Structure formats: C-alpha cells, structure tokens
Amino acid sequence: MTLAGHQAPPIFNRGPAPLVRLLVFVSLCLAILVADLRFRYLEVLRQGLSVATYPLQMAAATPADFVRNASVYFATLVKVQLENAELRRQQLGTGDRLLRYAQLERENAQLRSLLEMSQRVGVRSIAADVLYDAPDPFSRKVILDRGAQQGVETGLAVVDAAGLLGQVTRVYPIQAEVTLLTDREQAIPVQVVRNGLRGVLFGTGQGRLEVRFIIATADIQPGDTLVTSGLDGVFVPGLPVAEIESVDRDTDAFARILCRPLAGVERSTQVLVLGRLALPPPRPTAEQEVAAPSTRTKR
Amino acid sequence: MQPTNRSSRILLPARLWFIHLSLLVALGLVYVPTGRLPGVPDWLALVLAFWCIREPLRIGMGAGFFFGLLVDIGQGAAMGQHALAYVVLAYLANGLARRLMWFTALQQALHVLPMFLVAQTLMVVVRLIAGAEFPGWSYFLSSFTSVLLWLPMTYLLLLPQYQPVERDDNRPI
Numbered sequence: 001m002t003l004a005g006h007q008a009p010p011i012f013n014r015g016p017a018p019l020v021r022l023l024v025f026v027s028l029c030l031a032i033l034v035a036d037l038r039f040r041y042l043e044v045l046r047q048g049l050s051v052a053t054y055p056l057q058m059a060a061a062t063p064a065d066f067v068r069n070a071s072v073y074f075a076t077l078v079k080v081q082l083e084n085a086e087l088r089r090q091q092l093g094t095g096d097r098l099l100r101y102a103q104l105e106r107e108n109a110q111l112r113s114l115l116e117m118s119q120r121v122g123v124r125s126i127a128a129d130v131l132y133d134a135p136d137p138f139s140r141k142v143i144l145d146r147g148a149q150q151g152v153e154t155g156l157a158v159v160d161a162a163g164l165l166g167q168v169t170r171v172y173p174i175q176a177e178v179t180l181l182t183d184r185e186q187a188i189p190v191q192v193v194r195n196g197l198r199g200v201l202f203g204t205g206q207g208r209l210e211v212r213f214i215i216a217t218a219d220i221q222p223g224d225t226l227v228t229s230g231l232d233g234v235f236v237p238g239l240p241v242a243e244i245e246s247v248d249r250d251t252d253a254f255a256r257i258l259c260r261p262l263a264g265v266e267r268s269t270q271v272l273v274l275g276r277l278a279l280p281p282p283r284p285t286a287e288q289e290v291a292a293p294s295t296r297t298k299r
Numbered sequence: 300m301q302p303t304n305r306s307s308r309i310l311l312p313a314r315l316w317f318i319h320l321s322l323l324v325a326l327g328l329v330y331v332p333t334g335r336l337p338g339v340p341d342w343l344a345l346v347l348a349f350w351c352i353r354e355p356l357r358i359g360m361g362a363g364f365f366f367g368l369l370v371d372i373g374q375g376a377a378m379g380q381h382a383l384a385y386v387v388l389a390y391l392a393n394g395l396a397r398r399l400m401w402f403t404a405l406q407q408a409l410h411v412l413p414m415f416l417v418a419q420t421l422m423v424v425v426r427l428i429a430g431a432e433f434p435g436w437s438y439f440l441s442s443f444t445s446v447l448l449w450l451p452m453t454y455l456l457l458l459p460q461y462q463p464v465e466r467d468d469n470r471p472i
Contacts, residue, residue, distance in 0.1 A: 021359075022360060029364070056323070056327050057330045061332055132333075141375060
C-alpha cells in the first residue's frame, strides 16, 4: 500500500491484499467448476490426484469396513437359517425357469438362423458389492468394490436381481462410481413391455423416475412395466427398469408419467456390472433411407 | 501467543508440521465413508477455520483451495466446489482473526457458525446452478454439529502449545 507516495517497508510486505487474493482464488475455483461440470476436462487431474490421496482414502475406509464386517459376524443363526430357506425356495423357482430358458435360447437361435438374422451376443458380467453411498449429497451415486483392474468401464449397466440399477460413470483402479437411476442427470431409453411404445426415462431426484416426451394421448397406463430398449447401444435390451405409477394427461402436450424403479435402487448391496454389447451397425445414410422400403410400422 | 488475547498465559508457537498434520488428519476424517448420514461434521472446515484464526499469516486461502480440491476428489463432488467454499471460509476467518482472538472459545464458536453456513450455502448455490437436486435442509445440520465440536477441538489443537519448553520453577510466567 502506498501512503503519500511511500512504499511499505519490505518487512511488512505480505503480498497482495486479501480481497485481491480472494478474487483470484474464487475465479480459479469457478474456472475449475465450469471446466469440470460443463466440459469434463478435468478427469485426468481427478484420477491423478485420487491416486495420490489413495492411501489416505484406504485408511479412512478401514473403520467402515470394520463395522460392515462386524455386523456380518454378529448376524444371528436364526437370521442366516431364514435367509437360507428363502434362498433355497428362490433357487427352485430359478432352476425351473433356467431349464426353460436354455430351451428357449436354443429355439431362439434356431429361429434367428432360419430368418437369417444376426445372433445376439452374449454379455460378460462382473459381480460386485456396493461399498457405500457416495458422500456427495447433491447426487445419487454409490461406490462399487470393483474397478478398472477387474474390467469395469465407464458406461456399463449395473443391475440387481430385480432390474436395472444404474450406470457406471467413473472408474478408479479398484473402485467404480455408479450413478443410480434416480439421479437427476441419468436418462435411459426405455420401452413399454405391453405395446413396445418407446420413451426416455429420467430420474427426478427424490427416489422417483419420470418418462418424459410422451404425447398425452399415447397408450400408456399405470401398472405398465418399462424395460430398456437398447436403442442407445449401451444397455442390453429387455432389462426390467420401472413400473408406471401414475399418468397425468392434463398437461400441455406431453403426459406427466411417474414411475417406481423395480430394482432396489437405493437398497441393493450385491449387484452385477453387465459388459458392453457389440456396437450397433452405423446409421444408414440419407440415400439408403430413401431407397429402402419402410416395412416396419411406426408407432 | 496466548490462548486468547485476554489470557496472560504465553503459549509455545504452533509448529508448521503440526498445523499441516492436523489438516491432513481432518482430511482423513472427511474421507471416512458415512453415506447419507445427515449432520456429519465437516472436519476440514473446522480445523481450517481454527488455524485461519490462530495463524492468519501462515494458513489462509491457499491451504483452503488445496485441501478443498482434495475433498472434492475424495467425495466425488464437482471439482472446485469445496475449494470455493473453503477459500471463502478462509477469507472470512482470516479477516476476523484479530477480533476473534479477544473472545472465549464459546463466543468464537458463535462467530464461526455463520462462516460455516456461508460456505455451505455457496456449495448449494453452485450445485443448484449446475442442475443438481436440493439435498434437503438437513444438509445444513453439518454446520451446527461442526460448531459443537469447536470447544473440544480448540483444546485438542492447543495442547502441544501448552507444554513448557523446559521445567523451571523460578519462571515468572
């Protein structure tokens, strides 16, 4: 600071004024925020720094691991027996269905070869445990105990026994972050099982889901089941996703359709990460579209 | 330096390695996965505000920025969200440091509470603008639990400075 033309003596010099430093740091933070949220430029920096802080994170996770293991250790015999009985009962039902599934799969393969359609590829899957909810309270994410080393990639679908749970959005060396269906930034192309009507499912944030952009007069009703349509080339088609709870048609153009997720989206602890399908064939060019006769009826 | 400016007891100067160690330990506590439990205190904000008030020449916005980034990475939050909050927190704490040193720890806690709330409000505003959902009012509970810990933490972090250099029964203070 200058007072009447005199510089402050160097021993009292403390660099830029606090307000200036505040402005510099705040603008730096805002730049980082925009680069991360809007353009996703900073994933490399995030991965690098997360490797650096990894020992600290592991040390911090130890008490949580301990509590989880202790609760398993002290599970009572009665509880385990009940669970065992339940699992046996489920096993019977599943076994029966699996028998028929094998037969159906053979039949499907035969029919497809008869019709000269390409065979559906089998999908690899990775079993994983949900370690904990991601601490960020502004989003709905969970952390899995499988990561890049076990072959998890970003974009893969995550399911539990009842249906689709979410999508892997960030992969660390031995952990992965899954964005749940109910997160506000999660969107999935779906299809109504009953009539094949397609739509896009969005999370609303409060544990609910919403199908947007469906015309108010469309044939859709409470109780309908939604499955993935597979149009995105990311999810396997036919995974159960949600059940429709209410349809409000008194809106402008699109119906307001609220759904309930079928999977235990915010409860499941054991999940399956499904591998990626082969990429869909490239889109036809405009000429091909004109040339090809439209055989399929549009809904 | 005294415990507060009204006290006549002279403390040892705080060692720089101890300051940084305490910040690192706080970072470790932030990394403890607690899931969606509401009202988990923000350990790093607490320790950072403490040192910004005790040692405004050594700990300030730079430390807030650096540790804020590390918290963002550990929590999977937007990069820069905690950094922004901690930079503003450090600015406020540094600015009020001279005044706060005249108060007892309880009165200091009352001054620190609005700083924590400002920091949390900033984070909410940033994320809401980015399109996230509002986490509910229980989110702000964490400021209050942090402030409850101000008194025990002041005691804990001042302990190393309380010990005498060497034992001397004839020492006047």
